[in-house]
Amino acid sequence: MDKKTIIRALERIALLLELQGENPFKVSAFRKAAQTLELDARSLSEMDDPTKLKGIGAATGAVITDLLTKGESSLVKELEEKVPQGLVEMLQIPGMGGKKIAKLNKELGIETLDDLRSACESNKVQALAGFGKKTEEKILKELDQLASRPDRYPIWKLEPIVEHIESLLQAHQAVTQASIAGSYRRTKETSKDLDFVIATDQVEEVKTLLKETLDIEEMIADGDTKMSVALAKPERVDIDFRFVKEAEFVTTLHHFTGSKDHNIRMRQLAKEKNWKISEYGVEKEDGSVTTYQSEEQFFADFGLPFLPPAVRENGQELDRLNELTSLIQLEDIVSDLHMHTTWSDGAHSLEEMIEGCIAKDYQLMVITDHSRYLRVANGLTPERLKEQHEKIKELQKKYPSIHLLSGTEMDILPDGSLDFEDELLAELDFVIASIHSSFSQPQDKIMERLYAAISNPHVDMIAHPTGRIVGERPGYEPDVEQLLQWAKEFDKIIELNANPYRLDLAVNWLERAQELGVKIAINTDAHHLDHLRFMDIGVRHAQKAWLKKDLIVNTWEPKKLLSHLSRD
DNA sequence: GCCGTTTTCGGCCCGACTGTTTTCAGTCG
Numbered sequence: 001m002d003k004k005t006i007i008r009a010l011e012r013i014a015l016l017l018e019l020q021g022e023n024p025f026k027v028s029a030f031r032k033a034a035q036t037l038e039l040d041a042r043s044l045s046e047m048d049d050p051t052k053l054k055g056i057g058a059a060t061g062a063v064i065t066d067l068l069t070k071g072e073s074s075l076v077k078e079l080e081e082k083v084p085q086g087l088v089e090m091l092q093i094p095g096m097g098g099k100k101i102a103k104l105n106k107e108l109g110i111e112t113l114d115d116l117r118s119a120c121e122s123n124k125v126q127a128l129a130g131f132g133k134k135t136e137e138k139i140l141k142e143l144d145q146l147a148s149r150p151d152r153y154p155i156w157k158l159e160p161i162v163e164h165i166e167s168l169l170q171a172h173q174a175v176t177q178a179s180i181a182g183s184y185r186r187t188k189e190t191s192k193d194l195d196f197v198i199a200t201d202q203v204e205e206v207k208t209l210l211k212e213t214l215d216i217e218e219m220i221a222d223g224d225t226k227m228s229v230a231l232a233k234p235e236r237v238d239i240d241f242r243f244v245k246e247a248e249f250v251t252t253l254h255h256f257t258g259s260k261d262h263n264i265r266m267r268q269l270a271k272e273k274n275w276k277i278s279e280y281g282v283e284k285e286d287g288s289v290t291t292y293q294s295e296e297q298f299f300a301d302f303g304l305p306f307l308p309p310a311v312r313e314n315g316q317e318l319d320r321l322n323e324l325t326s327l328i329q330l331e332d333i334v335s336d337l338h339m340h341t342t343w344s345d346g347a348h349s350l351e352e353m354i355e356g357c358i359a360k361d362y363q364l365m366v367i368t369d370h371s372r373y374l375r376v377a378n379g380l381t382p383e384r385l386k387e388q389h390e391k392i393k394e395l396q397k398k399y400p401s402i403h404l405l406s407g408t409e410m411d412i413l414p415d416g417s418l419d420f421e422d423e424l425l426a427e428l429d430f431v432i433a434s435i436h437s438s439f440s441q442p443q444d445k446i447m448e449r450l451y452a453a454i455s456n457p458h459v460d461m462i463a464h465p466t467g468r469i470v471g472e473r474p475g476y477e478p479d480v481e482q483l484l485q486w487a488k489e490f491d492k493i494i495e496l497n498a499n500p501y502r503l504d505l506a507v508n509w510l511e512r513a514q515e516l517g518v519k520i521a522i523n524t525d526a527h528h529l530d531h532l533r534f535m536d537i538g539v540r541h542a543q544k545a546w547l548k549k550d551l552i553v554n555t556w557e558p559k560k561l562l563s564h565l566s567r568d
Numbered sequence: 569g570c571c572g573t574t575t576t577c578g579g580c581c582c583g584a585c586t587g588t589t590t591t592c593a594g595t596c597g
Contacts, residue, residue, distance in 0.1 A: 054570090095595065130587090223585055225583095226585070240596095255583095270581095
């Protein structure tokens with residue numbers, strides 16, 4: 001019996017209880033018990049008695065004991081028999097929660113989505129107390145859209161929408177401050193919807209601007225302090241706008257940035273002081289309400305250092321305050337080790353990329369155009385690579401303020417060989433190896449290719465280690481644990497590719513890399529000058545894994561990095 | 569269902585909006 005099975009059982013119970021219309025506090029007690037186990041760093045065998053944990057009581061403890069001794073839970077079994085499977089899907093319908101679903105099931109015998117549709121079509125639903133004509137119409141409409149709507153959107157699809165709306169708001173005279181909030185601000189790799197917090201005294205004007213400018217498919221809610229819309233284009237994504245007074249902006253931003261678990265911990269902290277946090281400020285013991293100029297001030301009022309949005313995830317960040325000083329920050333980054341130019345498939349010349357990196361105050365950069373195998377990307381032949389190497393040497397004289405390194409992003413070929421000879425690799429300052437082809441090979445073949453690269457003494461780094469595209473494709477699915485072990489063994493760098501399409505490695509693997517002490521580079525893989533800004537997203541992604549700056553080689557002074565690279 | 573160094577009962581984070589109601593329940597974040 002492993003911990004995951006127990007966690008899933010407790011969550012399943014919570015879900016089934018919810019669908020029975022049970023007391024929400026009872027439901028959340030099972031969810032909390034699941035979370036208690038989840039957040040405990042220990043494995044099941046390392047705990048003396050999981051039923052003694054805070055948040056686990058008689059009922060949840062019995063489930064755990066059941067699973068440990070009998071391998072199954074009688075409560076799960078009982079509920080599975082009692083609650084029709086079809087009800088679970090109904091929770092995906094906006095506006096439908098446990099209470100309503102339970103009522104539909106109890107009063108009308110509805111068990112499936114099809115049952116629900118026909119009950120609505122024959123107007124049986126609007127006859128129920130608490131339901132009405134509008135609810136019935138809405139259910140029918142949502143049922144039609146259910147299959148076609150993705151439940152989460154990847155960060156790279158949302159980014160242009162966020163940029164557009166932020167610039168729209170910032171340009172409007174009635175808006176004093178505006179910011180994205182929610183999971184997007186916390187740099188989750190996917191988000192369910194977008195949340196904006198807007199400080200203004202002229203709510204109607206701002207609402208009008210948004211209504212007229214955005215391509216809105218549906219108004220979901222339209223109140224004095226909140227407007228919710230479903231965007232039609234470029235994605236059918238839901239967006240919430242919260243309107244507040246200037247003074248309340250910071251507490252509202254904090255509130256809607258979340259996460260929910262972070263807010264719960266903050267509210268508990270407030271309660272210990274007899275304070276109360278709401279989006280409108282912090283109510284002190286004497287009833288006065290404090291508002292803040294910045295989130296730094298807000299946290300400082302609780303005696304806390306600033307917690308970057310990216311770490312405000314499960315509440316445990318408040319137990320890791322001593323790690324914040326070593327946490328990677330954008331200002332720590334002094335180099336970018338992976339980028340392309342017009343020599344292969346980049347959009348800008350060597351000089352333009354160099355000037356772009358100088359503008360970022362970098363002390364070191366590596367030009368890493370593709371190798372010859374990647375014909376679609378105009379990959380460099382050995383001759384052109386040598387020519388580029390000479391050119392970079394010349395440019396170094398012209399740009400003394402930054403260390404220019406000559407590198408390559410060399411393909412690991414489908415047969416496991418490398419695209420360049422060792423002799424040529426030995427001449428380069430920095431060698432990246434990566435996979436761009438034959439993703440569907442079996443895992444052992446993929447691992448054979450990766451081993452050939454990582455064990456080669458001239459290879460310095462493996463780029464985008466899994467080849468995934470967030471929300472789009474899983475990549476070539478290597479055995480990442482094994483890859484990290486090899487990286488440790490051969491002392492090679494593993495990339496965190498900061499391009500929002502990739503964010504490769506994912507957070508859980510970055511945590512594992514740090515555990516093993518594997519060196520990491522955060523690189524933009526820029527194919528365009530504008531892509532150099534991805535460093536920010538990459539750093540925030542790294543923060544989600546609590547990566548310490550010492551482990552990240554592009555925080556290192558050029559001297560330290562160069563000595564590491566020339567170690568052999 | 570779980571918790572308690574003011575509590576073994578009465579809270580549980582808190583507030584906005586909608587739709588159904590004539591004062592509020594349910595849902596959502």
